[in-house]
Amino acid sequence: MMTNRILACAALSLTLIAGRALAQKPGDAAKGKEVFEQCGVCHNADSDEKKMGPGLKGLYKKAKMANGQKPTDASILALVNKGKGTMPAFADVLSAEEKADLMAYLKTL
Ligand code: HEC
Numbered sequence: 001m002m003t004n005r006i007l008a009c010a011a012l013s014l015t016l017i018a019g020r021a022l023a024q025k026p027g028d029a030a031k032g033k034e035v036f037e038q039c040g041v042c043h044n045a046d047s048d049e050k051k052m053g054p055g056l057k058g059l060y061k062k063a064k065m066a067n068g069q070k071p072t073d074a075s076i077l078a079l080v081n082k083g084k085g086t087m088p089a090f091a092d093v094l095s096a097e098e099k100a101d102l103m104a105y106l107k108t109l
Pocket residue numbers: 036038039040041042043052053054056059064065066067076079080084085086087088090102
């Protein structure tokens with residue numbers, strides 16, 4: 001009985017440790033700015049003026065994006081992963097870390 005409890009306890013601790021290691025660390029906006037160079041061909045960062053795609057200044061402060069969704073990490077990440085119209089999909093182009101950095105940078109616009 002006692003051994004079972006110890007085992008259960010050990011398993012729980014391992015799950016917690018693994019969970020923490022896998023958890024996404026917060027993005028780095030300075031690195032995200034470099035990632036954005038791939039977006040800058042089509043998007044202005046310093047104005048909401050349209051280039052190929054809409055200007056992204058104040059993106060997170062908008063009530064809605066063109067697709068009707070509220071700009072959040074999840075909705076923006078989904079859009080960046082899938083692409084839209086002439087915007088390419090970045091799902092396999094950027095790493096999870098680069099995407100987190102990118103979101104952190106977009107928040108500063
Ligand atoms: C080849 C040009 C191109 C590239 C590169 C590109 N985009 Fe886009 N993007 C577009 C176009 C065009 C749209 C508008 C699509 C539509 O609404 O049909 C768009 C839409 C968006 C939107 C929605 C904006 C809104 O207000 O609705 C976001 C956010 C966005 N892009 C972010 C990014 C990010 C971040 C990157 C870099 C990882 C990127 N884009 C790279 C062309 C591009």
